[in-house]
Structure formats: structure tokens, C-alpha cells
Amino acid sequence: MADQLPDIAGYLWTQGFGPREMATLEVADSWAIAGQIAFELNVPHSDKLEQAVVEIIAAAKEERNLLLWTEGVLAGDLAWMSLASSSRAPLRPWLDDRPPPAKKVKKLLASGEERVLWTRHLADELDAIGAPVVKSIGECLDPDRAYEMLPGKTRSSTLKRYVTMYKRWRLWLQEAKRVDPPSRPADLVDYLLVLRDEPCARTVPDSLLKSISWMERVGEFKAELRATSGRVAWAAKDKIVEALYEGAPLIRRAPRYPVMVLVVFKRVVLDDSEPTGLRIYAWAKLVKVWASLRWSDLQAIRSGELKLVEGRLVTTLRRTSGPNRRIKEMPLGVSEAAFFENPSWLRIGFELLQWLVTFSRDYLLPKLNLAVFEKKMAEYADAVVVSAAILQRAGMPAIVQGFWTEHSERSVLPTGLSVLGVNGPEKDLLGRWKVRYICQVVWWKGRQVTVEVRSGGPKGNRYHTLDEREVASSLQDWLK
Template identity: 35%
Template sequence: EFLFWMHRAKLRDPPFVAGDAIDYLFMLADRPCGPTIPGAFLKSLTWFERVAGFTQDCRISSKTVLLSTRDILVKELKKPGTPIHRAPRLPGAVIASLERLVSNNREAMGVRAGAFYRLLKCWGTLRYDDVQHMSPQAVRFFSGRLTTTLYETKTSGPERRQVELPVAVTEDSWICNRDWLRDGWQLFQVHADFNRDHFLPALSDDFSCFRRRMASYSEAATLTAAVNRRLTDSEGRRLIPPELVEMWTERSERATLPTILDGFGLDPRDRDALGRWRPEGSDIYSRSFSGKIRRIHRYFTAELEKLRLAGDIDDYDVLEAAFSWLRARRGLPTEEAERIVESFQVEGDAAVEEQAEAPQEEATAAEREPGYVLVSSRRGAIRLHRSGKEGCWMARLRHFNECKVVSEMPEPGEYSHRCRLCWPNSEGVMGSSDDSSEESSDSDGERSEAPDDTGTRTMDVRSVACDPRFLLLRQGIEDDHQRKLFAAGVDTLDKFSAFATGEPDLLADEFGLDPSASLAARGQVASFIAAWKASKVRVQRQAEVEAEQDTREWTKPIPTAEYLLLRQAYVKEFLEKKLQEVEHGEFKAESLQEVTTRDELDPDTLVPVWDSKGVMTVKRGSSRVPLPSNPEELRRRLNIMRNAYLMLRLKFPGRADLQDIGADLFERYKEYLLGDYLHNLQARDSADSVVHTPPWQLVLSYEQAIRKQAFHYMVTESIAMGAAWEKAWKDPVTKERHFATPLSLYAKRKPDPPPNLPPRDTWIARPPGRGQKGGKGQKGRGRGSSRTFKGHAATRTGEPICFRFNTEEGCSLANCKFKHLCSHCFDHNHNFIGCPRRKPADTAGKH
């Protein structure tokens, strides 16, 4: 979470300094957290630095200032009572900028969702926990008003005086953009349309989509800092200085309206109704409560407008808090802190003075100067972005590992992709190679070849398959001739072997090769002919092997050159099986034991193979590994499977049933398998103790059943693999047959008896004695046959029953560890001797 917070809140990558870790500790303490959290974080940081091989001088965990900060925070958190943190409120300019940001379609979806989340807390006077306890199914949005009821908060709940509390954000809850509530609600309806019991899900790293889990407190704080960096005034100027981005906490929005309304002279009873600090009995009626909140919000906006027109907006408390925060947390000198606060005051005053009756045209911050950004990926692809107000948010703000900023439009040959967000109406950039900037503008671009604006190909030789490149390079063919071949589409060994029908046709006029021109030209001609003949032999031999493998229904061997292109971890035999399934159109749900990696390959596994001529050869067999024994091993197997399917999608772009497979699909699949409704499912008793959990083997069998059902949907309903996969794990019949029913049978099975105990149904009876008088037991204090104890030794659940309790004397031990109940009928009210259900002893023939 520390890396995630640094990347989102400070836009920085490793290495970090001690001040970064101190800021993270203060963020944790603002929640507040327990006194052991700072020490646990420091221990984790120390372990990671030691494992990574950091030298002692480079380790920030050993810095004295960080250790002193930890000790101070631990001391403060150990004080009796909860530490009081006075969170600074939001200025009116920040609220107006948040409203504009929600409706700004040029910003990333996650940034707009973060602005909507903060406005909900501000106008609804909510905490982070309050927002997360808002169930989306219980939220009602009608006629421009959002209402819901909180059933579990800090001050309400089933065991508290207030069982439920209403929440209302009305149509008058706005300063400069009356549509922010509608736009934000539609944003969550479209992008978070999955079932959940929390309001704010976690976001992906590029803010492009939601993840199917709840956003933690640290993730919400990180999102707040990221939104602060995007806030601008109506003219596009940055609103908050970079030094003050992290000043506001998750409690700042809740303190905003009550603090400002207190200065306006609002009745304390109405002010307390905002934060529901003193809810009245009538507040449970949400209709009347929302009307009261609308009146308060209308009064707030009217008073704020009066102060704006009079030029008397007082944000002294915010500026004082900012100055103190810069001095205490940043350690800045007085002059520097005053300069930053003054710049923030000037920008805020200028933003508030703008007329705000209708939504203004959204303007975005320009972190980079207006121009163009060329972003290079690791595979050689170069993507063109626009920087400035016309560009996407990533080109303006994101830090790239390799990029070049130019002021003029580059030539078409200098880039291979154009960002679709920067050029939304582009004509001439076509096909799937023109992905959006959220998916392909980072340093790990997937493709490196795409058409440019003129319709011609800007060819990167590194993007071609290894087979033709290796063959042409070994024969010494010049790079210019190779580019001509590859630009014409001859980028595989099969195409090169069928490129010409003979040697004269091979040396066409396009290459400009004349054997009689010079000795170098004659050498190039010889190289072309040698490479072409070698390719024909290789392709013919490969076709023969594949045909024989196909007729015998064996997996076809993948060419070594193609396999070396795959920089992933799956093993070659597993990939060959997947390729055969794609070719036959029949996918199989293999066991996770067969999903292996290169490191797990057993070189001694050999199997005999007979060809069509009866000659026996030996080939390497498939390796198997044990089934996953814990969630992390399952994640690893699914990651290997994901890499193989992503390779299949790229290798077969013409197969429409493979094109919806992505990394996000497998992430959601893993979250479903290992989430609270499957692997972490718990059955609890009345004492809130865990009674049953799903067995691990049942989770693994259900996972394989999901894949079988997904492939069944692909055949019967002709849908793509990604959609079929998601439909399979959402299918209630599949879950009922392969998980719910086996789980219920597992829970109802009889538990194994404790060790070293006799079976439950064992009868304890003393054998009769031997002798002329008929054995013992006939004399002495009248304890004849009645002393023979016949009963159960343990309960039905295997718990031992007290033997002494079921005798005439009874058990006198105060802390007896055995069950005191009847060993005949298991009743607690009597023992075996006084049991009315047992048959009386047979006394016939006794005197």
C-alpha cells in the first residue's frame, strides 16, 4: 500500500526518501490507527529493503528521523482516549472545482468518481465509513435528489440508541454546477454495475475501471490526493499548490458545511442535523429530513453568494491550517510557507470570483507545456500524445519512463500509434492498434506496428517473428531489403517461402538487385536465393510434422523461434495443447496440475512415439505439479494460464472468440474465487464463532467446473471466451451443483471422533466374573447388577461423558472437564441412574 500511495498521491516511483515514509505514517495516524501500526509498517519496510539487497546507507528504515517519528506517533496513539484531529475544511473554491471535475468528460473515469465521492461526503456530511456503508441497492436517486438510510455508522446500529440515520443530498446542493450529482450518479451506474455491499470500489492503477472489491482507507486517501492534483479554476490554472495536496484528510469534507454554517449564524439544531450528531426521533422519516437538508443547503449557497458579491469570503482558518501544516509536516521555513499560502489564497480568490450560475466549459490543468509527447514502450512501439489543454490527462500529468516532448507535430515515420483520446475524430488511424491512452500509453505497450495517417506502414523490424528475421540475418541480407519485405506483409516464414515461384521472380525490380552490377550485389542475390530455398525446406518439413501430429490427434510442436518470442513463464508443452485446442475449436478445462512453468519442467519425463513408418522416437512428455495448496499458489497457476491465453489472443487476431480476453478478466475471476462469497465464506454461530468454512479441495474442483461450463457456453451459445467465462462463474446452477450442494453435504457430515476415545456407540459393560458362586457383584452394600454401567461413553459430537456423574455417588468436581449429562438419553436434568427412559433392571430369579 505504501508503493500504491506514493504512486497515486505523490506521482513518484522508487527510490524513496525518509520524508515519504514519514508522510505515509502521518496519513495512517490521521485515521487514527492502533499504536502498533507504525511499528508494523517500519518492520515491513525493513524486511523488504533487506531482501532487496539495499545497502545500509540506502535504507530509509534505519534513518533516525523516521525512527523518532515512529516513537512520537506510538506515544501519541497510546494516550488514553482517541486523539482529536481537527481536519481542515474545504474552501468554497475547492468545492466548485470538484463540481466541475465530476462533469469533465476529458478526465479519467476514476478521477471523476473520486471527485463525486468527495462531494458526497461534503454535501452529505459523511465519513469514509459512512459512504462505504451506503449500499447501492438502498440508494434512491429521484428528481435530482439522492437519499438513503445508514444502518451501521459510528453512532448508529442495531445495538445503539439510533438504529438508522437518513442521508440526503438535494437538488440545491451545488455552487457552480447543478448537474454534478446527476453526472456522478450515472458514472457509478455505468462503471460500477456489479453487486456489492459498499459504495466506493477500488480503482485500477490508471483510473480507467473499478475493481470488484472495496476501496480501503489508504486507497481512498490516495484517491483524495490524486483528485487534488487535478483541481483547476475556471481558466484552467492549477488550484492547489503541489506542497498542499496532501493536507486534506478523509474527514475534511465532513467538517466543511458545519464549520462554514457556524460562521453564518445557523441555528445549532439545524447544524447538528447535518452531521447527525444529535438526531431527533423525527429524523428517521427521510422525506421530511431531506426537506430540512434542502433548506439548509439553499441557505448555505445563498449566504456564500452574498459574501462572494461583497468580496468578503473568509478562509482564514483554512490558510492558517495550511501554514501550520507546512511548518510542522514539511518543515519549511516561515518565508517559504507564507509564499505558498499566499499563492493558494490568490488562486482561491480568483476562482471564487468567477460567475458560477451555470456549468463552465471544463478546462484541464496543463502540467506539461502545449506540444506533443512521444512515449516509447519496451517493445519498440512509439505512441503520440498531445500535451496541454487539448491532450488526455496522462499526457499532461503522468510520468513516463521513456518519453520525448516536442513542440511541433512529428513526422508519420517517427511514431507507430496515436492516442485515440487526444485525436477522438482521427481518420486514417484504424484497427485495433489505435488503443486508448489508458490501455497503451504506458511503457509496456502491446504492439509496435500500426498504420499511420498516410495509410502506409511504419515498420519496426523488431516486431516481426523470429523465424524470418533469423534466417535473413544469418544469410547477411541488408536491413533495407528486410524492411521492404516486411512492409509488404512478408513477415512469417510461410509467406517468405511462397513469396516467389522461382529465382527470377524472387529478384524483382523492387529490390534493385542486379547480379552483374557489382560483387556486393551478386552476394546479396546469393543470400536471397539461399534464404528462400532454406525457408521452403523448413516450411515443408514443418508441414509434414504437423500433418502427422494432426492425423494422430497429437499436440503439434510449436516452432522454437516462436516460443522464444514469448517472454512469459508457461511451459512449451502447455502452450502446444492450447494451440491444438484453438485449431480444433474445442477447448478443454485441464487440471491445474498441468499448468506448469519453465522452471517446473521435468527433463526426465520422456514418452515413446511411433511415426507412420513404424519408427519409434522419444519425445519429452508433459510435466505435472501438485495442486495448489493455498490461495497464493492458485493465483500463480491462474496467472500462468492468463499469460497463455493472452498469447493466443495476440497470435490469432482473426479469432473473434479470443479477443475479449484480458488481464482484467482474470483479476476479477481471482477476486471471485478468493473473495468473501467463496473461499473466505464463513458460517458463524450465535456467539459469532466460525463453525464451518469451505474446504480447499472443493474450491479447486469448483474452479475447474467453471472453466468446463465456460467452454460449454462457447460451443452451445457461440459467445466469446471472456463473456462465457464470466457467465460461467455467475451461473447459479453451476455454483449450486459444484459448490453449494457439496458444501452443505460437507457441513452435515459427522465429525471424526477425538483421538484415543472409543466409538460413540460402544457400550461399557463389565463382564461377569468366573467361579462357583456365579461371579462377583452379588454381595456388598446392595450394589448387585445395578452397578453394571451400560451407557454411551461420548456424545453424538464425540465429547466424552463423565462416568462419575452417571453413578449413584455423582461427580463432586467443580471444574470437571467431562460432560455432565445422562449417558442413556443425553439429558442434562438427570444422570443414568435416574433416567426414566431406560428399562428397569431384570431382577427375576434373584432372592
Template identity: 30%
Template sequence: MKLADTTEERQLVADEERGRWIAVVVALLLLLDCPGRTLALQSADPTRVIGMSIGKTRTSTMRGYLKAWDKFSRWLRLWADELWPSTAARLLDYFLILLDEPCAMSAPQIFWQAFAWLEKAAGYNVDARLSAESSVKQALDFANTALSCKAPPRKQAPRLPACVRASMEVMVVTTAYVMALRYFAWCLLIMNWGSLRFDDIQHLLPGRLRMLGDLMVAELTQTKTTGAGKRVREVPLAIWKGCSLTGTPWLEAGLVMLELVGKLERDFLLPRAHHEGQYFLNQVAKYTDVASLLRATLCQLKTLKLTIAGGWAETSDKLLPEVLCAGFWTLHSGRAGLPSECAMLGFTKSERDLLGRWCPGGSADYTRTYRQCVAAMQRRVVEAHCCDGAANLSEEYDIKDAMATYLGKAVGPQEAETILAAWTASTRSYAQQMIAAHSVEPHGAAGTPAVDRPATPRHPAMQVPADGGPGMDTSYVIIYTRGRRSARLHRTTGGCYWAGIEVRDSEAYKGLPAAGLYDSRCKFCFPEDKVTGAAPSSESGSETDSSDSDAQ
């Protein structure tokens, strides 16, 4: 499917694959004596009726469930000569078989989810489902616990260090590198500053990437929890154009490369690169393709030095040793960078949740809140890297600890200690140069002017309407939504910026209005509620349902 040339061809192949798996489910349920089959046979088209029972299950999820069921059904026929388990004891026996096999740590959980999904599709009521029995759930918990004790600790990909990101910025704007490396370095920086997974960037539409003021904005058409058929169809993305540690305009340079890489009408951001790296093919890049690009990019990064004019220039020295270029950093490394640095700078969890869209909500006002808050956090991180705080951020103890473990296994303790010592000296030198660069008027690499970084507060200042909005000469404002069924209290200063937006249905107050006039308080305007536990309904903050957009 990923190698189809056009969007229409990929959609056609995807529909054909989904149709094949639905046909497997239909054939299975028609063989069983289940309520869904009985009901379907009474209809004019039993096949389509059974297909409707599958609902909005993703094709990949359906594929995994049916593979887990196929393994169980083969065992069930040999064990009890049954097409469908007659009692919950069959499921308990199968859990024991999985524990003795041995199997993957997720195998019992996937099997249980597959069986529960098939029971639902077969039309069984909740009280008649074997998967819902307490003995089955207890056996599942036991199997999961037993396997998790044997499994090694979950490995988390280390984040990208600041010096690596700085070298990538210079690579993007340096035409001496081949197009594939420059464009992929740009995608890695997008993943870092946008807190994106690799799958996320492949659902960014190049034609919808655009500059809106000082932000590059776009919409993610599909993530792990959003997309077609989901409650939230798409979520926003925003990256401040000043997100540059070296002052190079890498963000704008990447937008220029978009048209050189391929057609803007494609529905994926990163195509497959030709093996020479000079151009891209009109095909979606697979994970293996991109993993090789990651290694090639890391191997080509150079150490940076600060010039007399205050700009950055590449040296002839490689930034990373060969052993760290393959296997240490992965395509998951970019997503953890910005949230980790924001945590070190004191941003709350509710603020950091916006970075990775972990609480999307899906409302119209979420897009505005997201862009403003994320831009403020990105600015704060850039400022911290370009002042005396750079020394603290550059220590990156979590990266050094993971690096020590990795190198100890890869090259041995003695050589690992030598590499770590050189790395520590390099990162400290980079931090000192960042402080020095901030103390003089900066100029970008290769003569490119640095991006302007104005001093900004932790949150951007609220814009008060010139024609007199709810934020004019008032202290509080109540904004009504859902046909006045919802009334939320906001502050006009130091809050979530709703007071600075012209809202059709709202009332302004100079003093705190009576509690009976509103039913919730914004968690951004009243952060003290989270500490005292007051106003529990305000946990949704300024994020409301999609009907909020009707209020404007």
C-alpha cells in the first residue's frame, strides 16, 4: 500500500485490504451459532449486516485481532473440537498455554482484546460474554503480571541533545549537503519542536503547511487517537519561527524545499529518498528507509564553532562517533525533547500536555489555545538555551546516563569512558559558546541573519480588542456556550486569552461575579483551583466542545 504512486491508488489499496479482512470476519461469524448470525440471516443482505457490526475498527487493528484469533482457533479445534469456546475454562486453559510457550509479553492482552471484539461483533450481550467474566479477567491480570516480571524494563529512546539539533539547523541551510540529508534533518527538527512521532509527520499534508504570522501551522489528519471515524478528526500543529538555537532560518528553508522534494498535493511529508540522496521518489518512506536516513544524517553532522561576528560555522570535525550514529538515537527520540526541557523549566503537566496533543479535546477554541501556549513554551526553551541557563540545560544527565549504558555494551567500559569524557567536554564547550553568542549581536551561519528572539513573558500578552471587547476595563468575563447551557468564568488579564477575543455571547464584570452566575471556572485563569480542589468542572479548562465555535 505504501508504494502506491498516488493518493487515489493508496486509498484504493487500503479499501481493498479492509474489504479482505471484513470478508474473513463475515465468513467466521456465518459459521458460528451466535446472535449476530441469527439476526443477519433474517435480513435481506446477511453479509453486509455482519460487516456493519465491525464498526470503525482500524484495518491494522482488525488484522492483529484476526491473527490472534486464528492461533487460538487452531488450538481450540485440537484441544476441544470446538469452533467457539463453550465455557470460560477454554480461555483459562489457553492463558496457561501462552505462559508455558513462552510468548510475547503482550500476547495474552492482545488475545483477550481480540476475543472481546469478536464477541461484540457476534452480537453477544454483555452478561453473556465470556471475556467479561471475573475469572477470565483475573487470569488475564495474572498472565500479564507473570510475563512483565520476566520481561526487561521498557526502553525509552533518548532525546536529541541541543548540540545535535544545532548542527541539524546548520545542515538544513547548507546547500553543500545532498537534498535528502537536508530535508530529513528538517523533518527531525519538526518532530522535535512539534513533539511528533514518526507516524505523525507522515500524516502531515505538505500543502497545508503554512506561515501564520510568526508561526508555522498545520493540522495532523491522523494520529494514534484521532483521524477519520474518530471523535477528533484532526489536531493542530504550531512551531514558532524563532525555534532556532543557532539563529539560522531552518524552518523557512524547509518550507522552500517542500516543492523541490515532490508535489505539494501528496498526503505524506517524507518520501523515499533515492540511494544517491540527490532527489526523492514519489513513494511513502517506510520505517526502514527513514532509519537509514537517520544514521546517514547523524554521521554527517559537524561540530560548530562561534565566529568573531557572533555566527556559527561548521568545523571539519565530526560531532558524533560512529558507534553513536547507529542504534542509540531512534526515530522516537525527537518527540521527548521539548516536553522534557519544558519540565525542567517549570511548566506544569497541563501545559506540557498541549505539546504532544495528549489532551486534544477537539474543540474550535483548542486550536487557538494550543497555538498561543505552545508558542510561549517554545520561546521560553529557546531563551533558556541562549542565556546563562544554557549551562544547566546542556548537562543533559538523562542522555549521558543512557549513553554510558549503551557504550558499555557496545565498546566496553574503558573506551566508553573515553567517549563520554569527550562528549561532556564537547557539550560544555557548546553551552559556553551559546552564552557567548547571546552576549553579542548574532548572525546566522553562512551569512544568514539570525532569527529575532524578542524577550517574551512565559505566556504571550493578551490582545485586547480595539473596539472594546469583554477585556476592556473589566476584571472578569463569563462566556456562554451551548445555547447558554454552559457558562464559564475567565479573567481578563493573566489568563487563557479568551477575554481578548470578541465573543458574541458574554458578560463582563468589574468584580468577581456571584457563583450562581457561572457553572465552571477556567483552569488556566484560576490555577489555584487545581491545588484546592475547588470547581471540579473546571478541569476541562478553556477546552470546550466543538459547539464553542458558535459563540464567536
């Protein structure tokens, strides 16, 4: 019979009765406690069940006495505490099988349960502030499903940020002002000033106003009752952000490659005497330049979907960082006009990749080991090592190789176009996850953009036309 008893200690822990809570109970009450457990677990109310409760209470009291004694008498004995912690048995073995927090969050994201969770928090917050939309949803036949529709296209991560920041604002308002939301714009200005005095990060004021404005719209508050109505709060936000930027360190951006280095990359691709693996990686760096890709975007390219059509490299880049992204795919193309000396680099590098890397995979570049590729996806650190080898073969001294990063390729085209005076959609399309109808023009815009950068003046004048003096100045500061 004893073997058939459920895990009483584990059940009590799930109900909030851990060792410290059980130590406050009396053994004389064990029969009544056993009766409640028997009712909840639908098991017989037996003497063995009562005895199990008695043992749990006695063990909890003994553990509490030991903890009190060690905390009071041996608080300063660090050596004893280090020895005791290494030999102490786990107090809650029924919790050992729980997944780590990070895996739990990934599981929620993959299953879509995180959105459901934060939709419930949204409903609780709207109910706490007495939003008019709560009454409207209450009249629905299925209020739970109506609440699920309420966030619309808002992603779960954005919904989490909105609800969290609004809850902080509500709690401050109730504590400091003794009023409930939506309150007045003056109260929101006071809260912004409190955040500035903490101080907060430079992005917090803008995120706060967006969160409050979104919650007020979802809650269906009248415009004249909203704390974000008018220009008072928004003007205060702009001024506070400006003040937070004063004295703050500048945002460090990856330095772009000068044209000279891009030409060297192209020569490595076309040089038959170079190792084939380095030639493929040099080709990949040029693809990152002309498509304005991050390293993660490059590795998200599926090799089976990469094609060379009439001299143009094309594929569709699919978002892999989460199931709830609004934009699922992005057309990607490298124009046949993307070259400085010889346009054949695009075709030759693509053919080398198809010839040498023949195994199936869901990424683009495998890990390079000496002269062969392993059947393993290359990581960011692997790309850094290979980039250093390519720069070394390009004649770059070892002392300056660390100046450029794996993000440097992405900044070449946008910066070059800005220097040439090209702005607007032509520049905004570069490597950006835009809405579908904008992405449809990337094919014919790609050739125009690359031609403008490639023809940035006479061959000997690109250093001045593309303002590469800024790169040289940054390198001098970096070497100091």
C-alpha cells in the first residue's frame, strides 16, 4: 500500500507548501491535512497517508532548525558552507526534470502559446483599468476567442513589451498620483521625467509612449481621455530623448570596406592558385556586399534554392528567427552589373560552390577545415578566421585585420549610396525585410543601385567620390 501512495511532497510543493511552509504546521493537524489531500487526489483517507504527512512535517521542522542554526552560527564560516553546498542533497527532486527557462521560452514560441499567454495578460490589464472594450467583449458569445483576436497582427514579443511597459505605468500612476489610467498628458510627462532621472535607456521613452498609445487604442478610450493625446507628452518625450543622448557614447558602427579591398576579394575568387575554400568564402563576402546581408542572412540562404539566372544570382530568403514574424520571405538578387573589374566573379564563385559542396543542407556555407569542407554549418567565429586569412592574402598587415568585422560588408552599399546622394526607396530596400509590395521592385532596382555605386566617378577618383577618406581616418583612430 505504501508504494501506491502518490508523491505527497511533490503535490504539496505544487500547491505552495514547501519545506518552510510545512515547518509551520503541527503534527497534531496531520489527520485533517491528510483528509484534504485524499479529497484533492481522490485517494483513500488511510493511516498510511496520515503517517506520510507526519513524516513530511517532521522532516520540514528538522530542516528548518538546521537552516536556522547554520544561518546564525556558521554564517561567516565560508569554508564550511562551500563544503556543505557540494554535499547537500537536492531538497526538491521532483523539480529536477523541469526544462531550463530558455528552452521553455523557445517551446512557447514554437507552439504559439506565448501569444496566448500574453493575450491573457492583455485581458487582465484591460480589465484592471476598466477599458471600454472589456464591456464590448463581454457581450460576445465567446469572449476568450474575442480576446485572442484583439491584438491583431501584433507579434507576441511586441505584445509582451506593450503590456509590460503599460503595467509599470499603471502601477506608478496608482501609487504616485492615486488615479487610474488613462489619466492626463501631464501625468505622463511626470512619469517620463521620473524615467529620465533614473536614468533610463535612450529607447525607453519612445517605447513607453508607443506602448501606452497602443493600449489606449486597443482599450477603445475616447481620444480626449487618452494620456497620449495632443503634443504635450510627445514633445516631452523628444526633449528627454535628446537629453539622454547628451554625453552618451556614440553608437559604434561597423566600418565599411573600401573599393580597393573589394577588388582584392574579386581577385581571390578568380585566382586559380588560391585554395578553393578561400575563393568560395571571398565570393560569399562579395555577395554580402552587393546584397547588403548580415552573416545570419547569408547562412539562412538554402543552397538548393540559390540559382544563377542569365548572369544574375537570385533566391528567396526566408525568415528563420521565429514563427511569428510578420514578413516571412524576402526576394534577394545580386545583379550582373555588380562588379568593379571583371563581372565573371559571380558565376565562377557560384560554380565553385556547386562543384565543391555537393551534400544537401539548409544553409549556404559549411565549415572550412584546411582545404576541405566539413558537413557542419559554419559559425560566426569560423567566418572571422577565414576573413583574416583572405585579408592576409590581400596584403593587409595583421595589425589592421581586426578593424573590419563580419558586419562591414552590409554597410558598403548604403553608405556609398548616401555619399552619392541616393536616398529613399532605392536605398531602403537594401537587405531590409519590407512588406511584400515593396520587395517586388527589388529586381529592377538592384541593377540601378549597383551601377550607381560601381560608377562612382572615374576609376582613380572613387577614393574621393565615395568619401573613403572617412574609412582611412577611422582606421587611424582605431590603431591608436
